Amino acid sequence: MERPLPRPGVDEVLVKIKMAGICSTDLEIMKGYLPFEGILGHEFVGTVVQGSEKECREEGLEKLIGRRVVASINLPCYSCAACKKGLYNHCFKIKTLGMRDKDGAFAEYLIIKQENLYLVPETLDDREAVFVEPIAAAVEIAEKIHIKPTARVLILGDGKLGLITAMVLMALGLDVGIIGRHADKLKVLDGQDIRTYLPEEFEGMADILVDCSGNSSGLKMAMDMVRPEGKVVLKTTVADSQAFNLSSVAVNEISIIGSRCGPFDPALRLLKRNDLPLNRMIDSVYKLEDGVQAMERAAQQGVLKVLLDME
């Protein structure tokens, strides 16, 4: 179906997408996790092709046209009660790129608010920049809770989010371990000084456990692997639900902290400064017109990042 080229409104820009990533959340939305029927896609890098002559938030004097950008995905209304308390990511009328009331990046173009844009440093190529959104989501863990430099951090799950979270927390200087069922996926982290375990191998207790299992039974496993008074960070968002007995949380005085989208500035800084093995995360790259096959590939068990190349 041919769609007309969208036109940017006030404070908006038109972005020509260069590359987009398929996230597990996209697959969960297709399974019914969110009632969304628009264009999917919230991980992307693109070029600004049209917009107001206003200056970009990030670099006051630079014009935006022709610049390479990534964008944060939440569009708050700035007028509801949550927004008035400054809780913009919890806006009652929030629009979210490729998830809620806002067409996403699996397209040739998208419209986005200028305030959501972040310029991509020239030293980063498109295949790195397309990972900024999930990297920001991993950085958010350190934004939410105090992770001491001496903390033993353990990540549960060797899916895309688990592997990226491991790389990011390592880049933040932490002592990181990761538990996964797939030796071939854990190999992505070779040479990164990250301890990797198959589930039966792990012994001991983490100070901070990050559940990236993408599985509703992950939390139960997490409880056995975190120390008393430790913290469990919940990154898993899944369509199904499972009964969970919370008594061990109280007895062992565990904190459970939900964590979602994260800040782009530190994510870009981290990506610029560290040589993360993101390239090993890429399973395959499809053209946009082969998007259906790309989604099918991404949905297969054990497949890492599938990218869409719009150029």
Added chain:
Amino acid sequence: MERPLPRPGVDEVLVKIKMAGICSTDLEIMKGYLPFEGILGHEFVGTVVQGSEKECREEGLEKLIGRRVVASINLPCYSCAACKKGLYNHCFKIKTLGMRDKDGAFAEYLIIKQENLYLVPETLDDREAVFVEPIAAAVEIAEKIHIKPTARVLILGDGKLGLITAMVLMALGLDVGIIGRHADKLKVLDGQDIRTYLPEEFEGMADILVDCSGNSSGLKMAMDMVRPEGKVVLKTTVADSQAFNLSSVAVNEISIIGSRCGPFDPALRLLKRNDLPLNRMIDSVYKLEDGVQAMERAAQQGVLKVLLDME
């Protein structure tokens, strides 16, 4: 004066010093900051030459003899009331290398408890390893308080500790600025994506301000540069004192947090992972027998790190 070679006791090792660094604290001790009359020196790298056959705490199966090590500087008694509460760094009978009841590293050899040792990775050379102690002191800031990845961090003072703290907090992924009076010293940080300011240039407010001014008037300046509800981390330890009006602390709800020695494991991890411009920090290297000139050089205004080479 010829001293006899010291002999390691139970759980101790004899270390042949390879290289040691002169710290501003050494100069302050000579001015009377602490009543210490032993051998100075708490920043060093050396080789274990004699000790028990026990295994090292850090690498269970490796023998220590012949290995290159650094060492944490505090030796708690493990029996006083503070130690019994786990506050080992605040032990009532604490011995501190080169500072209190314990001869330090400005010598050919020193004796240290095995539990204080940390193996130096082979990829680090001596001129990097000798900085582990001050790097650990900078890492301690993140151990003490929650620094969010989005926080604007400002360091006050471009002395050795200020410059190292800037490098370390940048390596931890933070948005770092530093204020100093010496453009030539701030040049050490060129290419590190750290904003540098002369005092008159700085405008704005930091979320977290680290006082490394080494000057008793630094705290007053800090109060003008940190935002309401912000945090001021005090790293400055000086022999003199100055009156300070605390009312602005209460009115603006500032937290002031003292911070001292830090953890070696994350410091070594950070040093291994990041290419910090420590080489630019080195002013000069003296032989141990020229130690007096070395101290005189280190005490001169504007001089960065002076090292002693024992080999």
